[in-house]
Amino acid sequence: MKYEEIPFMHWGIINKYNFSDDKIDRVPVKVFDPLLTHRYSIYGTTGHFSYISPVRGYRPKGVDFEKRKRSDVFRKIIEGQDWAIYITLDDNLKSSPFEKTPYMFCSEKYRAATIINRFPSYVRIIDDEVLERIKRIDDKIAGSISRGINLVTFPIKYCESVSEIDSDYLFWIIKSMNAAISYSIKEANRIGYGRIVVYPFFNIGPLAGGSQPRLHSQVYIDLNSDGHGLLMDIALTVFRSGGEQCPLCEDLEEGVIIYQNDTWTLWAARAPKRNFQLRFAPKRHVEYITDLSLKEIRGLADILIRSNKALDALGVNENRNIIFYTKPMGYGFNFHLFGEILPWENIGGVELLDTCRVVRISPRSVAGMVREQIGKETKL
Numbered sequence: 001m002k003y004e005e006i007p008f009m010h011w012g013i014i015n016k017y018n019f020s021d022d023k024i025d026r027v028p029v030k031v032f033d034p035l036l037t038h039r040y041s042i043y044g045t046t047g048h049f050s051y052i053s054p055v056r057g058y059r060p061k062g063v064d065f066e067k068r069k070r071s072d073v074f075r076k077i078i079e080g081q082d083w084a085i086y087i088t089l090d091d092n093l094k095s096s097p098f099e100k101t102p103y104m105f106c107s108e109k110y111r112a113a114t115i116i117n118r119f120p121s122y123v124r125i126i127d128d129e130v131l132e133r134i135k136r137i138d139d140k141i142a143g144s145i146s147r148g149i150n151l152v153t154f155p156i157k158y159c160e161s162v163s164e165i166d167s168d169y170l171f172w173i174i175k176s177m178n179a180a181i182s183y184s185i186k187e188a189n190r191i192g193y194g195r196i197v198v199y200p201f202f203n204i205g206p207l208a209g210g211s212q213p214r215l216h217s218q219v220y221i222d223l224n225s226d227g228h229g230l231l232m233d234i235a236l237t238v239f240r241s242g243g244e245q246c247p248l249c250e251d252l253e254e255g256v257i258i259y260q261n262d263t264w265t266l267w268a269a270r271a272p273k274r275n276f277q278l279r280f281a282p283k284r285h286v287e288y289i290t291d292l293s294l295k296e297i298r299g300l301a302d303i304l305i306r307s308n309k310a311l312d313a314l315g316v317n318e319n320r321n322i323i324f325y326t327k328p329m330g331y332g333f334n335f336h337l338f339g340e341i342l343p344w345e346n347i348g349g350v351e352l353l354d355t356c357r358v359v360r361i362s363p364r365s366v367a368g369m370v371r372e373q374i375g376k377e378t379k380l
């Protein structure tokens with residue numbers, strides 16, 4: 001696709017051809033809530049923030065609730081019949097994370113691929129002259145334009161959930177995603193971005209925010225260098241205040257441990273955000289998701305597949321989020337990577353008022369049920 005033909009904000013590109021003054025309110029911004037923002041530290045602001053990005057509303061919906069019609073936008077991309085910017089094919093670099101022109105490329109011979117999200121929440125490329133024009137129109141908006149990279153990783157072989165995927169394919173999804181994160185950070189560092197918050201996750205099922213039926217992971221790479229949200233701040237503070245001691249390197253309470261393989265531990269969250277919330281962490285003190293060894297990525301695939309299968313067997317809602325807390329780049333203190341599996345649920349007022357949750361099943365019961373289920377699977 002020619003640079004002058006790229007629609008406004010597709011692949012995070014704002015250029016002199018697609019920008020006009022009437023689009024000023026469609027430029028993505030990051031805004032901290034003045035009533036829910038409390039701290040200004042060396043790492044910037046801490047509080048609730050919103051990424052406001054109207055282009056998100058234009059993304060294709062893979063699942064139409066009324067017609068139950070399924071379509072898969074990744075198929076045409078894989079076949080080389082739709083535009084894309086590939087960052088990695090398996091774990092090989094294809095294009096720079098700051099590539100400006102989408103192209104068509106057949107990726108059928110690979111196992112997993114990572115592309116730039118076509119409908120992102122960040123500006124990735126902005127022409128200097130456009131930036132000047134935006135500043136002339138509105139200084140305030142120009143000051144908070146939200147910059148970053150949105151990645152999407154998917155398996156070449158179609159599947160919809162972590163329970164049904166072959167462990168080798170899940171291994172390659174994580175490997176492709178990690179390679180793309182590493183390339184993106186390296187490139188961002190090279191052009192002057194220092195503090196980078198990285199948010200990797202899977203949205204599985206339409207209720208969990210998965211707008212596409214094909215299994216895929218996403219990464220939000222925030223290049224704004226202006227701070228982070230409250231939960232990330234709390235996690236960073238817990239690890240920092242531990243000094244040399246790390247809460248995840250110490251022994252976990254045995255009653256909530258569900259399963260361990262050579263490299264990972266799976267347990268039931270002690271103060272669950274959802275019923276059946278599970279947590280997992282590498283046994284080694286790994287700070288960044290990109291530092292996982294090949295063996296640890298295999299172990300992660302194993303733990304994700306076993307736990308999701310067990311949740312399926314227990315009748316837990318199949319719409320799920322899998323999220324990873326990884327240390328932001330350019331932050332100076334200690335951290336231990338961990339992740340969560342969060343089955344979808346409605347939430348109510350008290351849960352909107354605070355970072356709290358009312359659940360009905362105790363973590364020990366959850367641990368017992370999932371442990372038993374994983375045991376059954378292993379015997380089969």
Ligand SMILES: [Zn+2]
Binds near residue numbers: 249284285286335
């Ligand atoms: Zn640790």
